Amino acid sequence: MTAALMAAPSAQAVVGGTESTRAYSFMGSFQPAYPAPPRPDGHGCGVMVLAPQWVLTASHCAGRNPTNAKVGVPRGWKVRVGSLDTTTGGEVAEVDHYYRLATSRDEGGFWGRDTALMHLRSPVRAKPVPIASATPPAGTPVRIMGWGMTCDDSDNTACFPTRLREADTVVQPISACPSAAPVGELCVGSADGRVAASNMDSGGPALVRQGGRWAVVGVVSGPDESGKTLYTDVTRHTDWINGIIAGTDVPPDDQIPNVEGATDLGNCVGSVITTAVSRPQDRALLLTNGHCVQGQLPAPGGALVDRSADREVPIADPQGYPRIIARADRLVYATMTGTDIALYRLDRTYAQLKAERAKVFRLTSTAVRAGDPLTLAYSGGRLDCTAEAVVAHLREGGYQQDHSIRYATGGGCAPWHGTSGSALLAPDGSTVVGIHNTHNESGEQCTDNNPCEVDQGGAVTSVQGRAYGQQVHMLGACLTTGSQLDLSRPGCTLIGPSPSTQKARSGVLEKKGPTGDQPNSTGHPSRRTSSPPSREVTGA
Numbered sequence: 001m002t003a004a005l006m007a008a009p010s011a012q013a014v015v016g017g018t019e020s021t022r023a024y025s026f027m028g029s030f031q032p033a034y035p036a037p038p039r040p041d042g043h044g045c046g047v048m049v050l051a052p053q054w055v056l057t058a059s060h061c062a063g064r065n066p067t068n069a070k071v072g073v074p075r076g077w078k079v080r081v082g083s084l085d086t087t088t089g090g091e092v093a094e095v096d097h098y099y100r101l102a103t104s105r106d107e108g109g110f111w112g113r114d115t116a117l118m119h120l121r122s123p124v125r126a127k128p129v130p131i132a133s134a135t136p137p138a139g140t141p142v143r144i145m146g147w148g149m150t151c152d153d154s155d156n157t158a159c160f161p162t163r164l165r166e167a168d169t170v171v172q173p174i175s176a177c178p179s180a181a182p183v184g185e186l187c188v189g190s191a192d193g194r195v196a197a198s199n200m201d202s203g204g205p206a207l208v209r210q211g212g213r214w215a216v217v218g219v220v221s222g223p224d225e226s227g228k229t230l231y232t233d234v235t236r237h238t239d240w241i242n243g244i245i246a247g248t249d250v251p252p253d254d255q256i257p258n259v260e261g262a263t264d265l266g267n268c269v270g271s272v273i274t275t276a277v278s279r280p281q282d283r284a285l286l287l288t289n290g291h292c293v294q295g296q297l298p299a300p301g302g303a304l305v306d307r308s309a310d311r312e313v314p315i316a317d318p319q320g321y322p323r324i325i326a327r328a329d330r331l332v333y334a335t336m337t338g339t340d341i342a343l344y345r346l347d348r349t350y351a352q353l354k355a356e357r358a359k360v361f362r363l364t365s366t367a368v369r370a371g372d373p374l375t376l377a378y379s380g381g382r383l384d385c386t387a388e389a390v391v392a393h394l395r396e397g398g399y400q401q402d403h404s405i406r407y408a409t410g411g412g413c414a415p416w417h418g419t420s421g422s423a424l425l426a427p428d429g430s431t432v433v434g435i436h437n438t439h440n441e442s443g444e445q446c447t448d449n450n451p452c453e454v455d456q457g458g459a460v461t462s463v464q465g466r467a468y469g470q471q472v473h474m475l476g477a478c479l480t481t482g483s484q485l486d487l488s489r490p491g492c493t494l495i496g497p498s499p500s501t502q503k504a505r506s507g508v509l510e511k512k513g514p515t516g517d518q519p520n521s522t523g524h525p526s527r528r529t530s531s532p533p534s535r536e537v538t539g540a
Helices: 234-246 350-355 499-503
Strands: 027-032 045-051 054-057 077-081 091-100 116-120 141-146 165-172 185-188 205-210 213-223 229-233 262-264 269-274 283-288 303-316 322-335 341-349 361-363 373-378 381-396 399-407 423-425 431-439 452-454 467-471
Touching (some): 045 077, 045 213, 045 234, 269 303, 269 373, 283 322, 341 350
Parallel strands (some): 361 431
Antiparallel strands (some): 054 116, 077 091, 091 116, 141 205, 165 185, 185 229, 213 229, 262 303, 322 341, 373 381, 373 423, 381 452, 399 467
């Protein structure tokens, strides 16, 4: 039951900083349309102009692409440069390409290489900033700046400044930042941590004076546990930067996996399904896990039936960007007993989705058997899996599912936290034959995040790393025309609601966020919490 739960922003701000009194021509605000930052002005990260059509930022900022690609073409990204204000003034340019030095997938490591270039469709007139000639030693004065949060309440618009803020501080010895990478990072801020970058200052600069002008030595990468900020030392990567800008060493675009139809629900994944009785005029149904519902979870032994809902459902195009954004306005059914599924009804009909070219999958009527090939379709890609076995019972944290699908290990089939609810597809790529829901994280027996198998004789087996999905062939028997649920239909085996359902736990089961450097809503990855390590969205 592996829902993603994103880290909350830190209370850190541009401590010791003040509003800038004059604009810096090279300083800019990165404002991606998708995934959109959670603030009215659309600011997500800082950027610096290095050349008329090139800006520098952090790799995790350019990681705001659905498939975590290293090199590719974005959609709806823009920068505003040369203005003190994120909402007006300066120059606005569209980003038409991104180049990330490192991602979480790189064996060479991510920290100390959290750097990216973005190419602008049209040149800007802003005067560029040069890269400093060398790594600054400890004690070097630096200026930091950005539009990061000034308080820790993401629901309070007053915490999101539209006016640029800056602070003067120093480079600290790397030993002053305990969570710094061994090489490639700068420890920046006051010794007591009271002067530092803030959440959503990611990608912004640390500047030094060189030859009578500002030069950039680092870009904000993440917070340190000391309260100071970790910057990627960009002086170490000038050859990579110059090779791309000059056109002499440009890496090729990544091959983007076809992720059409996946829906990123924030904490889980879903897919829109049609059944044998679905009609064009019927409201479309979304399938995900029962543990992925918002608010109250189904209690053991019960189900949630016909509840109000209000949930955004972006249905992906082949590259992972939303083809359309629908809304789920009704939770038709959810349970974690016998199986782990939830069905939502959308505000769009199947005919409307077809007209808008949104991918809709067919629901199988046949059970998955051992040896069946499966494709786990999540919002960032596809995993090739095989059904190794169908286990009698699967127990986890007080719940039991029956006839669960265990995946064969190896071959790249290794789901992680955040892929809950992903469809398991048949070889045709259009038929949903199962739904991924959990894996054993630490080898514990039958606890949350550690499912165990129970055979017909009652023997219990718990193996770290094993992953499981749920059968879905039985759902069709419980659905009628009009996308209605009828638990009394012949052949329907889904459990009904019970009084204990009203005493269920709330929220989504607490699960860790996805591995790697996928940014959360504030544009900064978490640090040192997974492998590859990640950073919490704070300073920077």
